[in-house]
Amino acid sequence: MHPADEPAARLGIATVCLSGTLEDKLAAAAAAGFDGVEIFEPDLLASPLSPAEIRRRCADSGLSIDLYQPFRDLDSVDADRFAANLRRAEHKFAVMQQLGTDTVLVCSAVAPDAVADLDLLAAQMRALAERAARHGLRIAYEALAWGTHINTYERSWEVVRRGDHPALGLCLDSFHILSRGSDPAGVLGIPGEKLFFLQLADAPRLRMDVLQWSRHHRLFPGQGAFDLPAFLEPVLTAGYTGPLSLEVFNDVYRQSDPRRTAVDAMRSLLALREQVARRAAVPALTTAAVPPAPPALAGHAFTELAVDDTSGPRIADALRALGFARTGRHRTKPVDLWEQGTARVLLNAGAPHPGAGNVAVAALAVESTDPPLSAARAAALCAPILPRDRGPAEADLAAVAAPDGTSVFFCRTDATGGWLADFDRTPTADGGLISGTDHVALAQPYDHFDEAALFYRAVLGMDPEPTSEIAAPFGLVRDRTVTSGGVRLALTASLLRRGEWAPGVSDPQHIAFATSDALAAARAARAAGAPILDIPGNYYEDLDARYGLEPDLLHEMRALGVMYDRTPAGEYRHFATEVLGGRVFLQVVQRSPGYEGHGEPDSPVRMAAHRRRRLERSPALAAG
Amino acid sequence: MHPADEPAARLGIATVCLSGTLEDKLAAAAAAGFDGVEIFEPDLLASPLSPAEIRRRCADSGLSIDLYQPFRDLDSVDADRFAANLRRAEHKFAVMQQLGTDTVLVCSAVAPDAVADLDLLAAQMRALAERAARHGLRIAYEALAWGTHINTYERSWEVVRRGDHPALGLCLDSFHILSRGSDPAGVLGIPGEKLFFLQLADAPRLRMDVLQWSRHHRLFPGQGAFDLPAFLEPVLTAGYTGPLSLEVFNDVYRQSDPRRTAVDAMRSLLALREQVARRAAVPALTTAAVPPAPPALAGHAFTELAVDDTSGPRIADALRALGFARTGRHRTKPVDLWEQGTARVLLNAGAPHPGAGNVAVAALAVESTDPPLSAARAAALCAPILPRDRGPAEADLAAVAAPDGTSVFFCRTDATGGWLADFDRTPTADGGLISGTDHVALAQPYDHFDEAALFYRAVLGMDPEPTSEIAAPFGLVRDRTVTSGGVRLALTASLLRRGEWAPGVSDPQHIAFATSDALAAARAARAAGAPILDIPGNYYEDLDARYGLEPDLLHEMRALGVMYDRTPAGEYRHFATEVLGGRVFLQVVQRSPGYEGHGEPDSPVRMAAHRRRRLERSPALAAG
Known part of the structure; x- marks a missing residue:
C-alpha cells in the first residue's frame, strides 16, 4: 500500500513511541484506532515474529506498515565501506518486501566518514534509490539535526534534487526542523511528490544538545512549545499526501503502558489535524472528521x-x-x-x-x-x-x-x-x-x-x-x-x-x-x-x-x-x-x-x- | 568562628544539598559527622526557628555555620537599584550576626542591569565589603558560570583585586570552574588569604545549558566526571584554609532521605581528601586522618x-x-x-x-x-x-x-x-x-x-x-x-x-x-x-x-x-x-x-x- 495513494488525513505512529515488545505496540496502536505504523527496526529485531508474520498481524489489526526505519550511515567517503553499506541495505530491502512496506527512512550520516561533497552524496543516494527501485521500494531521506554534513531539510532536499531519481524523496521530521529554528515555509518550494514521508513531534524549548533533546524530551503535538499547525500547513499545501505519523522519543512514554500512551498520541493527532483544518483551506483535510469547536x-x-x-x-x-x-x-x-x-x-x-x-x-x-x-x-x-x-x-x-x-x-x-x-x-x-x-x-x-x-x-x-x-x-x-x-x-x-x-x-x-x-x-x-x-x-x-x-x-x-x-x-x-x-x-x-x-x-x-x-x-x- | 582559623581538613555541606526542612537538614548533617554547614537562605526563610535559635541548634549539634548564601544581583548600573540592594544586604547582615556566621556568598550578577565596567563593579563590591566590615563580616564573591559579565574565577578575582578591601575575597566553586573548562592551576596566582570559601561539586559531562546542568545534575565528588583532586590541590597549595564544603544541586538528592544523603556526601569528601593527601604534600592535609589504601x-x-x-x-x-x-x-x-x-x-x-x-x-x-x-x-x-x-x-x-x-x-x-x-x-x-x-x-x-x-x-x-x-x-x-x-x-x-x-x-x-x-x-x-x-x-x-x-x-x-x-x-x-x-x-x-x-x-x-x-x-x- 503506497502512502501517496491515501488521503493525507491518515494517522500513524512509529512503534518507537510506545513501550514494550513489538507485539505489545501493535496491539496498542490498533486499539487506539491508528491507521498505520512505522516499524522501528530494533522492535523488529527483538520480535520472534518473522516479517511476513508481522505483515499479517498488522493487516489483521487494520494497520498498514507505512515505513521501515531507520537506516543509518549509508554514505561514506570510503568506497569499500559504501559497498558494504549497500550490501547491508539489500538485506533490509528483503525484510521490507516481506513486511509489505515500500518506504525506508534513511537518516543523514553522523559517522566520521560521512560524505561532505553534495554531488558525491547525491550519487550515492541515487545508487541506493536505483537498487531500491529494482525491488519496487523507495528511499525517504531525512536530515538529522545533528547530521555531520546534512542537518537541515534544505540540505537534504538539495541532495534529493541532485540525486534526481523517482525512488528518492524526502522525509520531513518536525523535530529536526523546528529544533534548529528552520522556517517550514521553505517546504512550499519542494514538489509534493518528493515529500515521501512526514514525522511529527513536539518538544519543550530546552537549551541542550539537540541529540539528547531529541532522544529524551520529544512530546506529542500540543504538549510542547513547537507550533505544529504552522509546520503542518505548508507541508500539506506543498502536496504531501502520506500519513501524519508520530515519532516521539520520550523517557516517560518509553516505560508507560502502551495502551494508554497510544490514546494520548491519537488525541494529539486529532487535535492537530483539527487545528490545521480550521486555520487553512488545505484540500486534503477538508474531508477529515473535525470535532466540534470547544464551547467557551x-x-x-x-x-x-x-x-x-x-x-x-x-x-x-x-x-x-x-x-x-x-x-x-x-x-x-x-x-x-x-x-x-x-x-x-x-x-x-x-x-x-x-x-x-x-x-x-x-x-x-x-x-x-x-x-x-x-x-x-x-x-x-x-x-x-x-x-x-x-x-x-x-x-x-x-x-x-x-x-x-x-x-x-x-x-x-x-x-x-x-x-x-x-x-x-x-x-x-x-x-x-x-x-x-x-x-x-x-x-x-x-x-x-x-x-x-x-x-x-x-x-x-x-x-x-x-x-x-x-x-x-x-x-x-x-x-x-x-x-x-x-x-x-x-x-x-x-x-x-x-x-x-x-x-x-x-x-x-x-x-x-x-x-x-x-x-x-x-x-x-x-x-x-x-x-x-x-x-x-x-x-x-x-x-x-x-x-x-x-x-x-x-x-x-x-x-x-x-x-x-x-x-x-x-x-x-x-x-x-x-x-x-x-x-x-x-x-x-x-x-x-x-x-x-x-x-x-x-x-x-x-x-x-x-x-x-x-x-x-x-x-x-x-x-x- | 572564622573558617580561616580552622584546619583545612574541616568538612562542610550546604543545606541545599539535602532534602527537607532546615531542621531535617541540620539533624542529618550532624548525624553524618559534618563539622559545619552553609545555610541556604530559602531553608532559613521557611524555618520557624529564629536565626539565634538556629545558631543554638547548630552549636548543640556540633556544627559551625560556615557561610550564609546566596546573595544575588548586588551590582547595578542603576544607582537607585544599587542603593536598594545595599539596603537589602544590610537586612542580611543583621540575620548573619544573629546566626553567628561571618561570611556571605555574593554571586556574580545575572540581571540585565549588571555592571560590565570592572572598576565600577569593584567599587560597588568594595562599598558592600566596607559595610560588611562594620559588622565584622566579609564578602565571598563567586563567579557564576552563567553570570552576565563575570563568569570565570579569573574575572571575579580581577574584581576582588581591584576592590582591594580586607573584607572582600573569593568563593571558588568547582562546578562553575570545571564546567567551563577553566584551568584550576591559575588559582596558584591568588593569595591564599583572599580565598574566603571553597564549594565542591562533581558532575557528569553533559552538553547542555550550564545553568540547567548546575541546578539539576551536580553530584558529590567521585560520582561524576570532573577531576576534583586536580582541582583541590592547587586551591590548598595556594593557602586556602577554610572548610571543604559541598554544594550539590541534584534532582535525586533533593527528594531523598537527608540522613542517607548526608552519609553519601561525607563518604565523597573523605575519599576526596584522601586522594589529595596521597597525591601531594599539601601541608593542611597531612594531619588529616586518611583511611588505609584499598587492598588489591x-x-x-x-x-x-x-x-x-x-x-x-x-x-x-x-x-x-x-x-x-x-x-x-x-x-x-x-x-x-x-x-x-x-x-x-x-x-x-x-x-x-x-x-x-x-x-x-x-x-x-x-x-x-x-x-x-x-x-x-x-x-x-x-x-x-x-x-x-x-x-x-x-x-x-x-x-x-x-x-x-x-x-x-x-x-x-x-x-x-x-x-x-x-x-x-x-x-x-x-x-x-x-x-x-x-x-x-x-x-x-x-x-x-x-x-x-x-x-x-x-x-x-x-x-x-x-x-x-x-x-x-x-x-x-x-x-x-x-x-x-x-x-x-x-x-x-x-x-x-x-x-x-x-x-x-x-x-x-x-x-x-x-x-x-x-x-x-x-x-x-x-x-x-x-x-x-x-x-x-x-x-x-x-x-x-x-x-x-x-x-x-x-x-x-x-x-x-x-x-x-x-x-x-x-x-x-x-x-x-x-x-x-x-x-x-x-x-x-x-x-x-x-x-x-x-x-x-x-x-x-x-x-x-x-x-x-x-x-x-x-x-x-x-x-x-
Missing part, C-alpha cells in the same frame, strides 16, 4: 471533594470558618453543598476515595456555554465518558475522566433544571469575604503531566502556560497552569517521588477561593477557628528586605500568616489551611489585575509549614 | 543467592545443566555450594529474601589480598558493617552493606581456614566449560545509582566506567560498570520505573559465568535441559547484514540462542537463561581480549525474550 468556558461551577466520616467534618469546619454556609443537601445522595459567593464545594460522603480519613478532589465542574457540545467534543477526542452514576448530580451533566482520574463536569449553573436543582437548597445572603473560586490545584502523577496538559488544551480548549519548576523542600515540583474563561487549573507533578521519606506532605491538592481582601478574610477565618498555617518570621524579614513594605501591613500579614508575591504586573496575597485529612488543603487568595501566577515562589515556605503541622500531629515522623 | 582485588570469590523451596530447586537445576556441581553443604546453615572452575554460587535457603518463589543476589564476595584491611577501609568510609550472622560463612569474613542492600564480603579463598573451610566440601574434577565468574549485574534503585558508583569506587577502590544508556523495551536503563582486578560489576538503574505495566521483567539481576567457548557451552547446556532463551531469527538476519558472519557460525548461534557483539577491540558471545523465579537469571559469556563491555547492545533483545517467556507462563499479563 465561564468559570468554576463547583469542586467536589470525596470525604468520609473523619475528614468530612474537618473539611466542613474549615469551610464554615472561612465563611461558607451549608446551603443544600442532594435529594438522593450523601452530598452536601457549601456556598459562598459563586464558590461552591460539594462534600460527597458516598464517593469512592483513597482511604480512611482521606480527602481528595473527586471532581471539578466548569461552566460551559454548551455542555452537551463540550461532552461531544470530549468524546471525539478520546476522553473517557463517565457513567452518570459516578457524579453527585442527577441533572443531565456530562462528565469525562481527566488523566489523573478526576471527573470533569460540564455545567450551566444558571440554566433551568441545572445541577443545583438536584439539591434541597436554601441560598444564604451574600456579603461574605469570598467571592468565588480562583483556581484548583491538582497534583498529577509524573507520568501523566504532559498528557494532562494536552487533555485540558485539546478537550476543553484551555491555554497551557509554560511549565515552571519549584525547588520545594521535598524535591522539585513542575507546575503548569491551564486557563480559560475564568477557569484556572494548576497542574503540578513531582520529579521522581518527592520526599517519600517525609510522608504526609507529598502531592497535596488544593482549592483556592478568591477574595478582594485577604487580610480581612484571614482575620475572620482565624477568629472563627480556621486551621490557618503560621508562616515563619524569617519569611517576613525577607519580604521587608526585598520590598520594603509598609510596616503595619507587614506586621499584619505576619500576624495573620498571609503570604505575598509581586511581579511587575501585579501582586498576590494568600493564606492556606493545614492539610485537611490526607491530600487536600484550602487557600484564600487576593489577586490584583495583571498578576498571572498563583504564588509559586511561596510554595516552599508553605510546604515546610505543612510538614511542621504534620510533625506536630505525628512527631514520630521527624528525621534525625 | 583478585576476582570474584562467590555469589550468594537467597532462595526458597520453590526457587532453590529451579536455580539448582539450571546450575547443574550449565555444568556446575554441588560440591558442599555449609556445616551449620542451609547453604549449598555449587562450583565449576573458580565460579562459585551459594544457594542460601535460610537468608531473608523478598518473597515466596523469589531469588535475589544476597551477597557478592570478592577476593582481597587483605580482607581485614578492606573491612577497615570500608568502615573508615562510612560503609555499614554487617553483623557476622548475616552471611553464610563462619570464617572470619568481613562484610559491608552496599547501597542496594547487597552484602559485600572480603575473602581470601586460598588462605588456610578460609571461608571454604565452613563447608563439607568434595571438589569435583576440572574440565567443565565454565572457568569462573565474568561479572555480576546488580539492578540498583534509581535513587542509589550514583551512590553505588561512589561506594564501589571509594570503598573497594574500583574504577567506574562512564555511564551508558540502553533503550530497552520497557524504558531507558542506565548502565555503569565498575571493575578492578578481575572483579566486574554491572550496575544498572531504570529511569522512572521501567515498565511496571509489564510485570516480571523489570530490574533483573544476573550472574555471568566465563567460558572460552560459548557455542560449546550453549550446546551442552541445552542438551542438559537448561532453560536457555531463544533469540529471534530477525536478530540473526541483522547480524548477517551488519557483520557478514560466516554462515555456519551464524546458523549455529541462531540454533543455540547465542548472541554476538563486536567492537573494534574484540568480540563477545553470550547466552542467557530465563529469569529463574523472580529477579535473577544466569548468563554464560565468551569475551575476547580487548572487549570491555558486557553485550549491552543485545540487552533489548534479551529483555523482550524474557517478557515472552514470562507471558508464556502467565498469558494474562499480555497487553492488548
Whole structure:
C-alpha cells in the first residue's frame, strides 16, 4: 500500500513511541484506532515474529506498515565501506518486501566518514534509490539535526534534487526542523511528490544538545512549545499526501503502558489535524472528521471533594470558618453543598476515595456555554465518558475522566433544571469575604503531566502556560497552569517521588477561593477557628528586605500568616489551611489585575509549614 | 568562628544539598559527622526557628555555620537599584550576626542591569565589603558560570583585586570552574588569604545549558566526571584554609532521605581528601586522618543467592545443566555450594529474601589480598558493617552493606581456614566449560545509582566506567560498570520505573559465568535441559547484514540462542537463561581480549525474550 495513494488525513505512529515488545505496540496502536505504523527496526529485531508474520498481524489489526526505519550511515567517503553499506541495505530491502512496506527512512550520516561533497552524496543516494527501485521500494531521506554534513531539510532536499531519481524523496521530521529554528515555509518550494514521508513531534524549548533533546524530551503535538499547525500547513499545501505519523522519543512514554500512551498520541493527532483544518483551506483535510469547536468556558461551577466520616467534618469546619454556609443537601445522595459567593464545594460522603480519613478532589465542574457540545467534543477526542452514576448530580451533566482520574463536569449553573436543582437548597445572603473560586490545584502523577496538559488544551480548549519548576523542600515540583474563561487549573507533578521519606506532605491538592481582601478574610477565618498555617518570621524579614513594605501591613500579614508575591504586573496575597485529612488543603487568595501566577515562589515556605503541622500531629515522623 | 582559623581538613555541606526542612537538614548533617554547614537562605526563610535559635541548634549539634548564601544581583548600573540592594544586604547582615556566621556568598550578577565596567563593579563590591566590615563580616564573591559579565574565577578575582578591601575575597566553586573548562592551576596566582570559601561539586559531562546542568545534575565528588583532586590541590597549595564544603544541586538528592544523603556526601569528601593527601604534600592535609589504601582485588570469590523451596530447586537445576556441581553443604546453615572452575554460587535457603518463589543476589564476595584491611577501609568510609550472622560463612569474613542492600564480603579463598573451610566440601574434577565468574549485574534503585558508583569506587577502590544508556523495551536503563582486578560489576538503574505495566521483567539481576567457548557451552547446556532463551531469527538476519558472519557460525548461534557483539577491540558471545523465579537469571559469556563491555547492545533483545517467556507462563499479563 503506497502512502501517496491515501488521503493525507491518515494517522500513524512509529512503534518507537510506545513501550514494550513489538507485539505489545501493535496491539496498542490498533486499539487506539491508528491507521498505520512505522516499524522501528530494533522492535523488529527483538520480535520472534518473522516479517511476513508481522505483515499479517498488522493487516489483521487494520494497520498498514507505512515505513521501515531507520537506516543509518549509508554514505561514506570510503568506497569499500559504501559497498558494504549497500550490501547491508539489500538485506533490509528483503525484510521490507516481506513486511509489505515500500518506504525506508534513511537518516543523514553522523559517522566520521560521512560524505561532505553534495554531488558525491547525491550519487550515492541515487545508487541506493536505483537498487531500491529494482525491488519496487523507495528511499525517504531525512536530515538529522545533528547530521555531520546534512542537518537541515534544505540540505537534504538539495541532495534529493541532485540525486534526481523517482525512488528518492524526502522525509520531513518536525523535530529536526523546528529544533534548529528552520522556517517550514521553505517546504512550499519542494514538489509534493518528493515529500515521501512526514514525522511529527513536539518538544519543550530546552537549551541542550539537540541529540539528547531529541532522544529524551520529544512530546506529542500540543504538549510542547513547537507550533505544529504552522509546520503542518505548508507541508500539506506543498502536496504531501502520506500519513501524519508520530515519532516521539520520550523517557516517560518509553516505560508507560502502551495502551494508554497510544490514546494520548491519537488525541494529539486529532487535535492537530483539527487545528490545521480550521486555520487553512488545505484540500486534503477538508474531508477529515473535525470535532466540534470547544464551547467557551465561564468559570468554576463547583469542586467536589470525596470525604468520609473523619475528614468530612474537618473539611466542613474549615469551610464554615472561612465563611461558607451549608446551603443544600442532594435529594438522593450523601452530598452536601457549601456556598459562598459563586464558590461552591460539594462534600460527597458516598464517593469512592483513597482511604480512611482521606480527602481528595473527586471532581471539578466548569461552566460551559454548551455542555452537551463540550461532552461531544470530549468524546471525539478520546476522553473517557463517565457513567452518570459516578457524579453527585442527577441533572443531565456530562462528565469525562481527566488523566489523573478526576471527573470533569460540564455545567450551566444558571440554566433551568441545572445541577443545583438536584439539591434541597436554601441560598444564604451574600456579603461574605469570598467571592468565588480562583483556581484548583491538582497534583498529577509524573507520568501523566504532559498528557494532562494536552487533555485540558485539546478537550476543553484551555491555554497551557509554560511549565515552571519549584525547588520545594521535598524535591522539585513542575507546575503548569491551564486557563480559560475564568477557569484556572494548576497542574503540578513531582520529579521522581518527592520526599517519600517525609510522608504526609507529598502531592497535596488544593482549592483556592478568591477574595478582594485577604487580610480581612484571614482575620475572620482565624477568629472563627480556621486551621490557618503560621508562616515563619524569617519569611517576613525577607519580604521587608526585598520590598520594603509598609510596616503595619507587614506586621499584619505576619500576624495573620498571609503570604505575598509581586511581579511587575501585579501582586498576590494568600493564606492556606493545614492539610485537611490526607491530600487536600484550602487557600484564600487576593489577586490584583495583571498578576498571572498563583504564588509559586511561596510554595516552599508553605510546604515546610505543612510538614511542621504534620510533625506536630505525628512527631514520630521527624528525621534525625 | 572564622573558617580561616580552622584546619583545612574541616568538612562542610550546604543545606541545599539535602532534602527537607532546615531542621531535617541540620539533624542529618550532624548525624553524618559534618563539622559545619552553609545555610541556604530559602531553608532559613521557611524555618520557624529564629536565626539565634538556629545558631543554638547548630552549636548543640556540633556544627559551625560556615557561610550564609546566596546573595544575588548586588551590582547595578542603576544607582537607585544599587542603593536598594545595599539596603537589602544590610537586612542580611543583621540575620548573619544573629546566626553567628561571618561570611556571605555574593554571586556574580545575572540581571540585565549588571555592571560590565570592572572598576565600577569593584567599587560597588568594595562599598558592600566596607559595610560588611562594620559588622565584622566579609564578602565571598563567586563567579557564576552563567553570570552576565563575570563568569570565570579569573574575572571575579580581577574584581576582588581591584576592590582591594580586607573584607572582600573569593568563593571558588568547582562546578562553575570545571564546567567551563577553566584551568584550576591559575588559582596558584591568588593569595591564599583572599580565598574566603571553597564549594565542591562533581558532575557528569553533559552538553547542555550550564545553568540547567548546575541546578539539576551536580553530584558529590567521585560520582561524576570532573577531576576534583586536580582541582583541590592547587586551591590548598595556594593557602586556602577554610572548610571543604559541598554544594550539590541534584534532582535525586533533593527528594531523598537527608540522613542517607548526608552519609553519601561525607563518604565523597573523605575519599576526596584522601586522594589529595596521597597525591601531594599539601601541608593542611597531612594531619588529616586518611583511611588505609584499598587492598588489591583478585576476582570474584562467590555469589550468594537467597532462595526458597520453590526457587532453590529451579536455580539448582539450571546450575547443574550449565555444568556446575554441588560440591558442599555449609556445616551449620542451609547453604549449598555449587562450583565449576573458580565460579562459585551459594544457594542460601535460610537468608531473608523478598518473597515466596523469589531469588535475589544476597551477597557478592570478592577476593582481597587483605580482607581485614578492606573491612577497615570500608568502615573508615562510612560503609555499614554487617553483623557476622548475616552471611553464610563462619570464617572470619568481613562484610559491608552496599547501597542496594547487597552484602559485600572480603575473602581470601586460598588462605588456610578460609571461608571454604565452613563447608563439607568434595571438589569435583576440572574440565567443565565454565572457568569462573565474568561479572555480576546488580539492578540498583534509581535513587542509589550514583551512590553505588561512589561506594564501589571509594570503598573497594574500583574504577567506574562512564555511564551508558540502553533503550530497552520497557524504558531507558542506565548502565555503569565498575571493575578492578578481575572483579566486574554491572550496575544498572531504570529511569522512572521501567515498565511496571509489564510485570516480571523489570530490574533483573544476573550472574555471568566465563567460558572460552560459548557455542560449546550453549550446546551442552541445552542438551542438559537448561532453560536457555531463544533469540529471534530477525536478530540473526541483522547480524548477517551488519557483520557478514560466516554462515555456519551464524546458523549455529541462531540454533543455540547465542548472541554476538563486536567492537573494534574484540568480540563477545553470550547466552542467557530465563529469569529463574523472580529477579535473577544466569548468563554464560565468551569475551575476547580487548572487549570491555558486557553485550549491552543485545540487552533489548534479551529483555523482550524474557517478557515472552514470562507471558508464556502467565498469558494474562499480555497487553492488548
